[in-house]
Each structure stands twice: as C-alpha cells, then as structure tokens.
Amino acid sequence: MNRYRFVLFRPFQLLPVLVGISIITFVLIRSIPGDPVRVLLGPRSTPGAIERIRDQFGLNEPIWMQYFYFVKNLFQGEMGRSILYKVDVLKLIATRIEPTAVLVTGAVCLALLIAIPLAAIAARNRGSAADHIIRLVSTAGLGFPAFWLGIMLIIVFSVQLDLFPVSGYGRTFVDKAHHMVLPCLTAALALSAVLTRNLRASLLAELNSDQATAARARGLPEGQVFWRHVMPNSLVPTINLLAINIGWLISGTVVLESVFAIPGMGQLLVRGIFTRDYMVVQGVAMCFALATVLVNFLADILTVAADPRVKL
Amino acid sequence: MTLARTQTARAGFRLAFGGGPLPLYLGGAILLIWFALAVMAPLLAPYDPIFQDGTARLQPPNSVHWFGTDNFGRDILSRIVWGARIDLQIALFGVVFPFLIGTTLGSCAGYFGGWIDTVLMRIIDVVLAFPFLVLMMAIIVILKPGLSSFYVAMALVGWVSYARLVRAQILVIKSSDFVLAATSLGYSHSRIMFRHLLPNAILGSVVFSMSDAVLVLLNGAAISYLGLGVQPPTAEWGIMIAEGQSFITSAWWITTFPGIAIVTLAMGFSLLADGLGELLGVRE
Amino acid sequence: MSEPILSVRDLSVVAQVEGTTHTIVDQVSFDLQRGEILGLVGESGSGKSMTSRALIRLLQSSRLSVSGGSAILKGEDIFTFDERAMRDVRGGSIGMIFQNPSSHLDPVMSIGKQIAESIRFHKAVSRKEARGRAVEILRQVGIPDPERRYNAYAHEFSGGMRQRAMIAVALACDPDILIADEPTTALDVTVQAQILKLLTDLRDTRGVSIIFITHDLGIVSQICDRVAVMYGGRIVELGGKREVIGSGRHPYTAGLVACQPAEGHPGERVRTINGQPPRIGHMPAGCRFHPRCPRVDEWCSTVCPDLVTSGPGHQVACHHPIPHTPAEAAT
Amino acid sequence: AGVLTIGRREDSSTFDPIMTAQNIDFWVFANVYDVLVRVDKTGTKLEPGLAESWTVSDDGLTYAFTMRDAKFSDGSPITAEDAAYSLTRIRDDEGSLWSDSYKVISKMETPDPKTLVLTLSEASAPFLSSLAMPGASIISKAGMESMGPEAYAEKPVASGAFVVEDWLRGDRVILAKNPEFWEADRVSLDGVEWISIPDDNTRMLKIEAGELDAAIFVPFSRIEQLKQNPDLKVELDPSTREDHLLINHESPELAKKEVRQALDLAIDKQAVVDAVTFGIGEVAYSFVPKGALYHYADNLKRPYDPEKAKQMLSEAGAEGLTLDYLVNAGDEVDEQIAILLQQQLAQAGITVNLIKMDPSQTWDMLVAGDYDLSVMYWTNDILDPDQKTTFVLGHDTNMNYMTRYNNDTVKQLVADARVEMDPAKREEMYVELQKTAKDDVNWIDLYYSPYRNVSRANIEGFYQNPLGRFFLEDTVKN
Amino acid sequence: MNVKPAPLLEVTGLNVHFGGTGFIPGLRTPPLRAVNDVSLAVMPGETLGLVGESGSGKSTLGRAILRLGELTSGEIVFDGTDMARATVGDLNRLRRQSAMIFQDPYGALNPRMRVGDAIAEVLRVHRKVPSSRIGSRIAELLNLVGLDAGYANSRPLDLSGGQCQRIGIARALAVEPKLIVADECVAALDVSIQGQILNLLMDLREQIGMAIIFIAHDLAIVRRLCDRVAVMYLGRIVETGPTEEVFTEPRHPYTASLLRAIPDIDPDRGLPENPLAGEPPSPIALPCGCAFHPRCPNALPDCSTGEPPRLGRDGPHRAACILPPGEIRI
Ligand SMILES: Nc1ncnc2c1ncn2[C@@H]1O[C@H](COP(=O)(O)OP(=O)(O)OP(=O)(O)O)[C@@H](O)[C@H]1O
Ligand SMILES: Nc1ncnc2c1ncn2[C@@H]1O[C@H](COP(=O)(O)OP(=O)(O)OP(=O)(O)O)[C@@H](O)[C@H]1O
Ligand SMILES: [Mg+2]
Ligand SMILES: [Mg+2]
Ligand code: NI
DSSP: GEEEGHHHHHHHHHHHHHHHHHHHHHHHOOOOOOOHHHHHHHOOOOOOHHHHHHTTTTTTSSSHHHHHHHHHHTTTTTOOTTTOOSHHHHHHHHHHHHHHHHHHHHHHHHHHHHHHHHHHHHTTTTTTTTHHHHHHHHHHTTOOHHHHHHHHHIIIIIIISOOOOOOOOSSSSHHHHHHHHHHHHHHHHHHHHHHHHHHHHHHHHHHHHHHHHHHHHHOHHHHHHIIIIIIIHHHHHHHHHHHHHHHHHHHHHHHHHTTTTTOOOOOHHHHHHHHOHHHHHHHHHHHHHHHHHHHHHHHHHHHHHHHTOOOO | HHHHHHHHHHHHHHHHHHHOOOOHHHHHHHHHHHHHHTHHHHHOOOOOOOOOTTSSSTOOOOSSSSBOTTTTOOBBHHHHHHHHHHHHHHHHHHHHHHHHHHHHHHHHHHHHHHHHHHHHHHHHHHHSSSSHHHHHHHHHHHHOOHHHHHHHHHHHHHHHHHHHHHHHHHHHHHTSSHHHHHHHHHOOHHIIIIIIIHHHHHHHHHHHHHHHHHHHHHHHHHHHHHOOSSSTTTTOOOHHHHHHGGGGGOOOHHHHHHHHHHHHHHHHHHHHHHHHHHHHHHOO | OOOOEEEEEEEEEEETTTTTEEEEEEEEEEEEEEEEEEEEEETTTSHHHHHHHHHHTOOOSTEEEEEEEEEEEEEEGGGGHHHHHHHHHHHTTTEEEEHHHHHHSTTSOOOOHHHHHHHHHHHHHHHHHHHHHHHHHHHHOOOSSSSHHHTOOOGGGHHHHHHHHHHHHHHHHEEEEEEEEEETTTSSSSHHHHHHHHHHOOOOOHOOOEEOOOOHHHHHHHOSSEEEETTTEEEEEEHHIIIIIIIIOOOHHHHHHHHHTTOOOOOOOOOOOSOHHHHOOOOOSSSGGGOOTTOOOOOHHSSSOOOOOEEEEEEOOOOOOOOSSHHHHHH | EEEEEEEEESSOOOOOGGGGHHHHHHHHHHHHHOOSSSEESSOOOEEEEEEEEEEETTOOEEEEEEOSSSSSSSBBBBOHHHHHHHHHHHHOOOOOOHHHHHEEEEEEEETTOOOOOOESSSTTTTHHHHHTTTTGGGOOHHHHHHHHHHHHSOOOOOOOSSEEEEEETTTEEEEEEEEETTTTGGGGOSSEEEEEOOOHHHHHHHTTTOSSSEEEEEOHHHHHHHHTTTTTEEEEEEEOOOOEEEEEETTGGGHHHHHHHHHHHHHHHHHHHHHTTTTTTOOOOOOOOTEEEEETTTTOOOOOOHHHHHHHHHTTTTOOEEEEEEEEEEEEHHHHHHHHHHHHHHHHOOEEEEEEEOOHHHHHHHHHHHEEEEEEEESSSSSSSSSHHHHHHHTTTTTTTOOOOOOHHHHHHHHHHHHHOHHHHHHHHHHOOOOOHHHHHHHHEEEHHHHEEEEETTEEEEBBOOTTOOOGOOOOEE | OOOOOOOSEEEEEEEEEEOOOOSSGOOOOOEEEEEEEEEEETTTTEEEEEEETTTTSHHHHHHHHOOOOOOOOOEEETEEGGGOOOHHHHHEEEEEEEEEOSSSSTSSSTTTTOOOHHHHHHHHHHHOOOOGGGHHHHHHHHHTTTOOOOHHHHHGGOOOOOHHHHHHHHHHHTTTSSEEESSSTTSSHHHHHHHHHHHHHHHHHHHHEEEEEEOSSSSHHHHHOEEEEEEEETTEEEEEEEHHHHHOOSSSSHHHHHHSSSOOOTTTTTOOOOOOOOOOOTTSSOOOSSSSSGTTTTOGGGGGSSOOOOOOOSSEEEEEEEEOOOOOOO
16 A cells, blocks of 8 residues: 555645645736726726725735735635625536536546547557548647637537537436537547547557567457557557646647637636636636646656556 | 666667667657748748638638638638647747746655745646646636637646656655765765756656647637637647537537647657657657 | 477568568578477577568567468468467467567556466356465566466566566466467566576466577577577578587577687687678578678678588578588588 | 516526626616616507606606506515615616616605605706616615525526526526516416527527527628528617717827728728628718717718718828727627728728727726727617717716817706706707717717518517617517 | 786775665665666776676676766775776776677667767777778778678668667777776577677677676676676675686576576477576665575575674685575576
8 A cells, every 4th residue: 555655645735736736826917907997997997996996905005915815815715705796606516517527528538538548449450541641630630720610520420410509508308418428529539539649649659569479479359459568558648648737738728618608617718817817716726726726736646556566 | 687677678779779669750750840840831832811801701622722721711722831830839839938947846855855845736636636737727818819819828727747756766766876976986976966966856757748738729729718828819739629610510620630739749749759758768 | 219299381461662672581490399498599580580470370460471382280370270260379379578678568457367368268167266376376487476466467566577477478378378478578687587597487386488589698598498690581490408508500600609708718809700681671691691701702792501400409690601520620 | 377487698697686787787787677767669658667757847847657557576575665776776876887877866756655756956857767767776675685695696586578587697587477567468478488699600600500580699700601591680779879989089199080080081980881781771960870869860970981081181180090899709790880980081091909808808908098999889778869879979987988188068967967857959969960960070980780581470569669678578489 | 826907997895875865864875776786897808798687787887887876885996096086087097998789789878970980089088090091990890890881871770770789889989998888788689699799799809908897687698708707686785706617616696587587499308397486576675685595596594683794804716694605596
C-alpha cells in the first residue's frame, strides 16, 4: 500500500496551487479595464447609481481587503455574490456544474472509445492503407475549429437526419444523454485525434518492445499479445496525456457550451468575463482549477494502479 | 547489449534519413505551398482583400470569384491568400515566444533543480490548472484585443508545455554519462547547459512546436470566434470563419474555404511534426 | 548418434537496409542433439541472436527475413509452418530465454500470470490448474516462497530472480529446446553461476536441449557440450568444446581464446586480434575474417571458405586452418 | 393551449424588477408582472393595467389611482399598498438601478386598499409613462417580506399572466399560466419556456428543426432564407431601436460643427442598411425613432455626398483627418458597420483606425472620452421621448451620452419639455429639438431596425410592441 | 626503510546515502546506503581495482571520489586537499587533475559533437595548449590512443564501440590527469576489443604514470591490470590487498565465492559445485551484523548480531571478517 502513500500528501501540495489560482484570478479579473456596475446599469448609468451599487458590492474597498473578505467568505462556505445574478456564486455553480462535468466526462469516454480501436487498427497494420487513412484523418481532425465542427454536426445529425436534438441539456437522464451526444462528440473528435496519434505511437513502440517479443516467443497469438501485453503498457502514457489535456478540454467547453446552448460553467464564465462579474469568474476559475487538479490526481492514482513500477 | 542497441538505433537513424518519412515531405510540401502563397499574395490574389464591392455581395463561387464573396462583396480567395500571411505569422510567433520562454525556464529548472525547480513547477501547476482559453481571454482583454496581445497571451500561457517538456528531457539527459563526463572535465554550468544539454534536449520541443502550431492556429480561431482576435478588416482565416458564422447555412463558402485553409495548414504542421518525430526518433 | 532434435541447414537471414539487401546470417547449419547444450559464441553483431530468432521465426523487424534454409524440428521444417503451427512451436517446443529479463517480462502483469497465461494457451487446463503448475515451475527454478511470488511483478525481483522468472516462463510448457540468448551477461558472476547451475540441472533432470548464446568462452567451456563459433554471420568453427576451445583450428577461434584476460600473467599485455569486427554493410569479400587474420593470403580475400569437416565432429571454415599438432604443421 | 417555447440569446438574470436594466429580463417581467399603467400594442398609447383608472391634478403634481380587483398568483388581493410598496422599493432600495427616475415621487398615500395617491415634487410629463416601465412592476409586499429579496427574485409571487414555475439557471425560465391573473381568460397558453441559446446559428437551426415554437433575435442575414421556409413565420415588428454613430465633440477637429456635418455627408446610410441589415432596416434621420411619440418625419435627411464632405472638410481645415473608431468586440453588427464606414469615410479622405475593444471596456473609454467615433444603439424603455432626450441632449450626468455635445439652448428646451403638460406644445418643442440636434450633428443617425422574430406556422399572435413587450397573453399555439 | 610516499588520494569514512525523504516520521523511507563508511587510499601511479557485484556501490563510490555525485559524509583528501569540503577553486583543481572513463562508450560522448571538437573543448576550457596548437595536440592524443588523426572529423555514432572508448580515453588524457577513474570501461566492448583497451591503459600508465581506480566486475581483467584490489559488498569494502594475495588467499568468504564463480576457460573444469546461494539483500534494509552473513557458508552465530565487522588495520591485506585468515578456501 506504500505506493499509494502520495494520496495522503497530495492535498497539501494542492493548497499552494489553489491559493496561487485564487490570487491570480483575483488580480487578473480586477485588472481588466471595465466596471461591472457600469455593465450592469447599461447605457442609463449615472455616476450616483454607480457609486451606490459599487458600495453595495464592496468594490470600493482596497483590493487586498476584498481578497480578505473573499477568503473569509470561503471559510463560511460562500464565494461572494454575483453582481449580475445577485446570488451566491456557489449556488450558481451548483446549478451549472453538472452539464459541464457530463460534457467533459462524456467527451473523454467517447474519445477513448474512438481512439483505442483506431489506434489499435493503425498500429497493428502499420504502413497499411488503414494506418495512413487513420493518421491522416486524425491529423485533419486536429485542425477543425470546434465551433465550426459543432454547427456542421448539428446541421447533419439534427436538422437533416433528425437524430439528436439541436441544442440544450434536457431534464431526465435519458433526455440528457440524448442531448449530450453531439457536444460530446464534437469535443471528442479533436481529443481523439490527439489520443489516437499518441496511443498509436506508444502501441508501435510497445509492439516492438522486448516484452511483446517475449510474449510472442511463448506462443501467444497476436491478439492476446496485443490486448493483454501491449495495450495495458501503452495506456499509461495515454492516461497522462489525457490528464494534461484536461485543462484544454475544460477550456473547450467554453466554446462548445455556447454553440450547443448547454447551461454549464463555460457559459457562466464567459458571461462573467464579459460582464466583469468578478465573483463569478473567480468562483468558476477556482472550480475549473480544482477539477483540473483532481483529474490529474486521479490520473496519478490510475497510473499507479495500472503500472506497478510507478512510485509517486 | 548496449552496444548492439546503439548500433541498431544508428541504423534506424540512417534508414530514416535515406528512405525519408513520407509525412515529412508531405507536411513540408503543404507548408511550402502556403508559404509561397503568402509571400506572393500581392501577385497571386485576384482582388484587394479588403475592398468591398457593394454590387457583388454574397456571391457563390463562380468564374469571377472562384471562392465566392462575403457579405461585403470581398473576394474570399484573395482574403484567404492574404490571410495566409497573418496565419503563418500567428503560427510562427504563437510558437516562437512560448518556445523561447519555456525552454529557457524549463532547462534552468531541470538543470539546477532545488528551489528554482520547485517554484517553477508550482507556477506551471497553477498555469496548467487554469483553463487556458480563459486565461488568454483575460490577458487579451487586459491588453486590448488584437494580434500582439494574442502573442503576449500565447507566450504567457503556452510556455508551460515547453518548460515541462524540456525539463523532463533535461532531467533524463542530465544523468547521462556525457553530461557527467562534461562535469568531470570541469566545464562551467553555462557551457554544459548550452553546449551539451540543450542541443540534445531541444529536439522533442522542436517536434512539439510543430504540432503546437496547430493548436495556436485553432486558438487564434477560437479567440476570433469570441471576438477578441485580429482587428477588422484584416484578412485572417479565424476571423473570416467567425464573421461568416452567421452565413453558415445560407452562404457556406464564406466559412468553408477558410476552414479548409486552416485544416490544410494544420495538417501540414502535424505531418511535419510526425515526420520530424520519426526522423529524429522523438516521441511526443 | 541418435536423430538430432533440431537440424538447421543453410539458414540465411537478410536485412533490407536503405534499399540494399544485406545477408546477416549466412548459410548457418548445425544439429542439436537431445539433452545437449550447444554454445553459440562470437562477438557482438556476429548474428547469434539473429540465428536464434530465426528459429522461432520472430525477427525483430519487418526489414529482416529468412531468405533460405531449413530447420527440421521432430521431422518437420518449421519454416514451412503456418502461423498457428508456429505458435505451438513457440513456447511449446522451443522456449526462449532472453538476455535482458527486465525488458522481456511484461512490467504490468504479475510473473505468475505470465507463466499461467502461456500454460493455458498451450495446454487445455483450468485457470486453477495453470496456477498450480506455474507455482510449481517457480519453485523448480529456485524462487523462494513461490505462492507469494506468484503475484509479484518483475520490478520487485532482483536481477537473478528476474532471470529465473524468465526461465520459468520459458519452461512453462515443457519445451524440448531452450534457446538462451546471453542469459547471464547482465548478471554478476555469483548469480551467473547460480543460473548456469540451474540450466545444467534442467538439462540433467528434464533432458531439454539448450542452445546457449554467449560471448564468454569461460561459460562455454564450463557448461556446453559442443560449440559453434560465429563471425560476420557465418559459423566459422563447430565442434566439441574441447576441440574448439582447447585446440581451435580457425584463426578467429584461436585469437578469441588467446585474448581472454585470464590467459596470461598479471601486468602482461593481453593478446589481441587486430582491427575491428566487421559492420553490417561493410562485410569484407571472401573470408569475413581475412582483414584481421594473421594467416591471410589473396585467396582469402576472394573466396569464402565453406565449413568442412576437419576431424571427428569438428568442422572449420578456413582456407588455412591452424594445424592440429606440431607434426601436421610441419607438413 | 400548449406550452410556447421561445429561444433567445441569454438567460434571465433575476426576477427582482428593480435589480436589472436588461431587456432580456424586462421582456420576461412583462409576462410575470403587471404594472399600474400599460403601453398598448402599438406602442403609442397608455392604457390601464392594475390601475383601473386615474386622475391627475391640474398642477400635474398629484396622481390618484383606483386599483382593479386583481389577485397575486398566491391568491391574495393586489392592493394599493402593494403598489406603493413596489414604487417605494424602486425609488429607495439600495440595490435599485432605477431610483433616479422615481425620485420625483415625494409622497405615496393609500387612503384605502383601492386607492393610491402619489404626489410629485415637480410636474413631470413623462411620469405616467415611467409607471409602465417593467422596473415598476407590482410585486407582493407580503410575499417579498416573507420570502426575502433573494428567494423572491428566484420564484416571485406573480401579478401578471404567468407565474414562474421553474428556473433552470443558464438554461431556461419555465412559466405556467397564472389562473389568478385578472385577465386569465385572455390567456390561451398553458405556459411559456424562455430558452437561452446563445449561438445565433444554433437558435435558428433549432427552430428550423421544429424544436422551438419561436425564436427572437433573428440575425439579419438569415431573414430572407427563413422567409422561404413555409413552416416558419418571420415577424418584423417595429421597434424603437435606433443605431447611431457617437461623435466625441471634445476631440479637436470634431468640435467644429462643419466637420461633423461633413462626416454625416460622407456616410452612405443606405449602404449600411443594405449591407448590414440586408435592406430590412431604414435609414434614420432623427434620434426619436420612427413610430415613436413626437417623431418628426420631415427632419433633415443629409444626402450621401463624399465630394461635398471633402470640400467641407478642407474648408474647415480638417483635411487628412484621422479618427479613432471604437468597435465592440464580439458584436457582429458593430464590426460590420465599422468595416463599411471605414471604407466610406476613406472616400472622403478620412482615415479611420478601428480599435476593437471588449464591450465593457469600450464603455469605460466612451465615458473617459477616449475615442472619436463609436457605434451605439438605444431602445426606449418608456413611451415618452423625455427619457432618451434627457440622456442624449439634456446635459445629464452622462455628458449627453458620452458625446460631450454642448448646447445650452437645447438643454433648456429639454428641461422645459419635461414639465410642459400640453401635448401639442410638447410636440412642437420636440420637433425643434430634433431639428437642432440634426443641425448640430450631436451624433449621426444610422438606421432604425425592427424586432426580428420567427415563429412556427402554428403560432399566432407572437407579437412585440415597439417597447419590446411580448403579448404572450394573446399568443395562441394551434 | 625508505619514507612511505604520501598517497595521492585518501578516502576516510565516506558515506553516500540516497533518498530517505518524507517529512512525516512514520512514513519516512529509510535511506539507501549505497556507500557505507568506506576508507581507501591510492598511491600516485598505482592501479586500484574495485570489484563487487552489481549494485554494491562501486560506481557511486567512484563518482563520489571525483565529486560528481552528492556525498553524505566523509573525507576525500586529494593531493592534500579535502575535496569533500572543497571550494570552487579546489574543485577546479580536482577537475584539472582527474578524469573519468565511462562504461557506455557512446553514452559518454555528446552525440552532437564531432570527436575533434569534444577534445578541443577540453583543451580550450583548461587552456592546456595555445589555440594554435590545439589541432596538433588533438592529433597527438588520438595517436596516443592508437587512432588516426583523421578520426577528429567523425561523429561518435559513426565509430565502433572500441573506437569510441578510445576517444573517451583520449579526452580524459587531454586534461593530463593524475588520477583516472575507469568505471567498467571495457564491460561493453567485444572480447577482441577489450584486450586492446586494456593494453592501452597499461601503456599509458607506464608512459604517463597516472593512478587508476579501475572498477569492474570481471575479476580476470582486474587480476591482469591492477596492483591492488578492493572488494565491495553492499556499500562496504569487505577486503582489500595486493591483487595476487587477494586472488590466491582470499580472507573474506565473499571474495572466495566471487573467485569460485569466475567461469574458467579450462574446458575440463566444470561448474563450481555449490555457487553462492541466495540473493543479495536489499540495500535499503541491510541485515544486522555482517551484511554477508545470510549467504555466508562459514557464518557463525556471532555474525548476525552487533556491528558489522570493520576492515582490519594491519598490513596491506585486510578483510572485514571475524574468521581468522586461512580459514577460507577458494
Ligand atoms: N532490425 C535490424 N535491421 C537491420 N539489421 C539489423 C537489425 N537488427 C540487427 N541487425 C544487424 O544484424 C547483425 C546481427 O545481429 P545479432 O543481434 O544477431 O548479433 P549478436 O551476435 O546477437 O550480437 P550481441 O552479442 O550484441 O547480442 C548485426 O550486425 C546487426 O547490426
Ligand atoms: N541516483 C540514485 N538514487 C538512488 N539510488 C541510487 C542512485 N544511484 C545508485 N543508486 C543505488 O545505489 C546502489 C549502488 O549503485 P551503483 O551504481 O554504485 O552500483 P555498482 O556497484 O556500480 O553496480 P553495477 O555493477 O551494476 O554498475 C544501488 O542499489 C543503486 O540502486
Ligand atoms: Mg544478441
Ligand atoms: Mg556501476
Ligand atoms: Ni554482452
């Protein structure tokens, strides 16, 4: 069990990261020119009203005091009030977190479902037409802007074929799953391109590895060699690649949620940035950071579980 | 045996050079074509890329406007050819600055270790944990939307990948015999770092930078989609797609051609990355 | 003499490098008797591993291929087998022990499972039975506490134990032939002695035949019955160990014996063979050894000598073999 | 019968009427709350809402309202006290965004549950109009006091045709018919869902796929194509939206009236209408939008004449003029206008630097006077032109809508018009104001554009009045 | 009696520990004692063989002596200065007077540098010769190791292992060292090349008179080359003495087992009857008492308790074993 010892220490290492993130967001969002209150009041704003509302949200305090209040609130389980929505940010996040989580997990699962067989075919038939096609398609798949791809998928699968709803999130479990297929697919396509390329490379290296040769020399059929000895050894780097890309994937939701009208955190964040809703940006960014960190943590655990050699 | 293995590696190296990986040539050719188009844009583009022809708005591809025109009557083909200049520049600068910053910091951290390494790794953790598109948006908004802000944001956000990559490489190479030999011969830190470590550690980053160029291009497009990209009326593919968004169902050509342009350029870069990786025996 | 269990004739392996074809293993022929240990010696790159890999038809790269020859195993030529039949040969009839056990064992599958896996593939036995046999084999190769070690991973073993595990995996299906490709080169002498003892014990108790690849003449003289000396992809001398090592007739064999550091006194210069071993693509014409040979003449550089019998069970491929006795030399 | 699903760009942010200034919220308020006085369907007249009738004293200082027999969605009666409470809140609450507009109320009395008497500190012609503003929606005093503002803003006690059944934040607002609504028999729909779909393409694709009954904010570019679709009805309802080019009068060259007039001449508004609105809009010539109260139809329409513009510029010594044009990043229409104007002004010899800025930041720069030109738009919240005129010409605290236009006669006239109670005289004053503004080129009017909505063919009466109110109580889903 | 010359290198009580991190006491990993209380001395011009099984700490010791790795404690007096507590200047002096030859001939050369450049770099950094003479000095050095001057232009990957090893030696000689640490420098080479390198080292030792610490696990080579030999087991030196004495009369059971296990080229001698049993214990959890006792054929009950026996103090031939000399047979 000693190998899982890092599980105990890791949370301590996360703390500085979270503190760093909170400080960066805090300073960053406040250094963006533009005033949330002015945005809130729109063209009809008057200096008096602006002052009054700023006071109400404590925006006239010095920045370090604001940070102090933020931290203090955090200990009381609050994240501060959204200027636009006038509720506690934590509450907003609570209603928005599920779609984003579903989108990201769905995309990852779908990407794996696409990438593993493709990489397997490509690697096992290295140099064949199938290999070249898969490599080319995955190379091209990397190059599509997500927002464009999303619309194209909607046109084909929703409008023309009427297989999936155009947008939205749905309410029952099945309904949600139905709604999330296209967005997950859009995110998964780009991700699977990365994964396929990478997994193919690992598989190729592993197929030529000594241990695979040894397995063949024991008379195991190629299929067994591949799925029992080559694949498990190649998946570890893929898990880590996935973990590294999770931040990228989460950023991607910003665009996808807007294309597919998914009521998730990405939309919340973008509106937060454009309306300078400090607390919302702060909260969502922290949340994203926490998710990234947790996913990496999970990847570490998986790596340790998958590869008995790894010690962390 | 080590010896035999080195020999085989050596043979592989030569094999790759002699036979030549196909992706390398293919990718190189695509990039070269785009580069040539960009350089010769004034000669090749049939129209002024920003000239608005009120009489020729939203024309589908035809013999006069091969790729059609947009809602201002601007010739899409000309805009794509001119856009190649900007997009190649985006791919270049969007990679060069992160590359320089990342390799410098990463190699320092890897070589010196200790607190420098610890601090840098924590910073990397923070930057990585941050949804980077958001970080970029914030930085761009602070600096005011535009290309140069995009480069700055890209540099501030993108260096971490290079730093991680180089650091990992340096850590491996640092413990190799020839570095130990260099130390035993009393070479200075800077000599070991620049003459012995970096030339060997940097390959992986060079290959990565090619595939990174693809991400940079797409980032540029996403940033344009969110409205923070280059200044209009500059012809740039990302902004062309973004502007053509509203016509995606009525005038497909406005977005499709720049879309294809991005995809081909991206493919060129990834193929080149593949080929280089194969050639130099580097895995991503 | 009884029927050999494996009879290799004119085995050649070629490699495609940069569009040209290089012969890496050139017309290698030898017999392996039941219960015999045949040593295959020669320096790095002389084609020892390639020969052994060709016998289980597992060449490392698609650029390599067997270009001719036959290998008769129990009356059938394995080069005519299809993939299915070949699988039964691998592991079933021929077990392979590799030089570097840490890279040849699956790092993420427990040792015991790897053994049980091949048992289950070659013999129709239940999971439980396979496990029982695996534990038994682990015990045989001298792994202490085999039940517990069944679930251990390769990295949890010491180098010597890893090599034993490797041997155990090769033994899983009771093969008739073991090919051991430099199984002790990575180990230290004390552990090496243990492994060599284990292999000779296996030969004695199970009657397996072993092809033992090494470049250590000391090992050869300790455990082998017969020796084949390879140089530049060809067998240059083949015979009983006493004849080959004690009175090798090929100049290369003689040189090899002479340059063992143990042969001579402290402080004395070591005898050496001049020049460098040939490299692939730069194979000299004629006898491959002629650029380094003290007995060379023009003939050597044009005509490649064949392996000819020069004594009972002793063959040598040289135009000017070293004479057996001073008397012979005089003539 | 049935539930009407409507796609829009953003989700509501709150149901507390005083906490928001956004149309997106207001348009739903009008479904959920009733007001004392309503604006009619044509957007030109006031009509009774929760106030059955009212009288105004001769000096214009005292308003007496008689409340209708109506109930909140919780079944409690709507009393004068609730009305007074609502108005007090919008005037006095700390978080109210609208207090300035209601400061004019000096006293509120409720002699009996049916009577509300308001006393103003000075006469105000637009006052009655301002009571029709969604911010002044009537909320339940008891409800607000028992639930607290936060919970009320989530699920209010409704006084209008619908009640908030559920609100999936970021996704949709689900309204159900309010059986207690005093005009409940007028309402045919069982409910309404306002669904947020930020991407224009997606929203249109969704209605084309039949997943929505209606969608608002149809992009100009799609109208022609949607009209072809027999399953859809595209509605272009007149609005009070006017797009204009702000001019910073404090920037040295632009301080000269002739230069500003030259700019106006150099801009081909019809080309803008054609390219940006696909001919759907209409060239604007007065800051009072067409169809709105006191709009002056004969106002000066400066022709497009780049040559004359050039000449005027050189006469004014402003040749080779270079101007900074602030563009709102992410706003497609803004960017399109900017690109067009850049080319047009270039023909009059004016160099325009486009500076793309994030909208919140543009706002700051406009306030700081850090610009020469910038496009903005305005839609009226109330029927009366006073609100907009004050903001644009009345030397309010916002520097005449950031233009820094400075004309004391105009300022005086705006103030006078506000207290003038005679409609005929007021009209004259407003015509005068429109003429002067045009002559001074306080800004450059670009175009008027309609509300652009689309509904499925089976939807009837999906209509928006010029102030933006949807009459969902009259909408029918077949 | 003539005065005993001062040793070139004197190591006293050297320890190198790896790991042992973790700030929560219960979960701390114990350190790996790669080199454990080692003392040795090397005279100028002397060749000391360092043998022992894999993982016994030979390389670690060799590196620590040249200050190429971290060391935990101990003294390394080189030419009168304690290098364990050296200043930057002292270290520079150490670097100028010592060199290392590595096991992997390819790994020790920067694959991106031409052979000539690699040697020139040393000459330039240490300002050994004026820059005009660098070319001729490179040729000299290459000749010294038996290579043609033309090799200066080739890259490491184009050379054979033996040639690369020669380049490595030439580069080491460029600093004109008083002490060379050769870490298994022939283990990776072909048998027929091995001899060439050994001869080269013997030639150079005679011509230049440098001291060599020769690390190997091939005892036959050590016997051929070295004046004295030190045997390591699990981080400790268990026996040291003049080579011939140690080989003919080992005083430590481990040395005896090692000698027994050397495969003999004599075809008439078969395998040793009973090779050393068992596996070496993990260097992290060393057994109590003598680290060798679990595998020792002569172990006494006392061996498994108390402090490990220390190297004897008297005479050139010393062993860390409680058995009296002569008890141990090969
Ligand atoms: N994939 C390959 N392609 C081309 N040539 C190869 C390949 N692998 C090995 N060779 C060449 O084949 C020759 C024989 O190699 P082999 O591995 O059989 O030698 P060996 O005698 O086993 O050497 P060692 O003692 O180093 O194991 C060598 O010259 C080597 O360079
Ligand atoms: N950097 C390191 N970190 C942790 N442990 C190390 C490190 N370097 C060496 N060790 C450990 O120290 C011990 C001694 O290693 P060393 O390399 O000195 O042995 P060696 O005698 O040279 O072995 P070989 O004959 O295999 O070269 C080994 O157990 C090794 O695992
Ligand atoms: Mg081999
Ligand atoms: Mg070592
Ligand atoms: Ni070897």
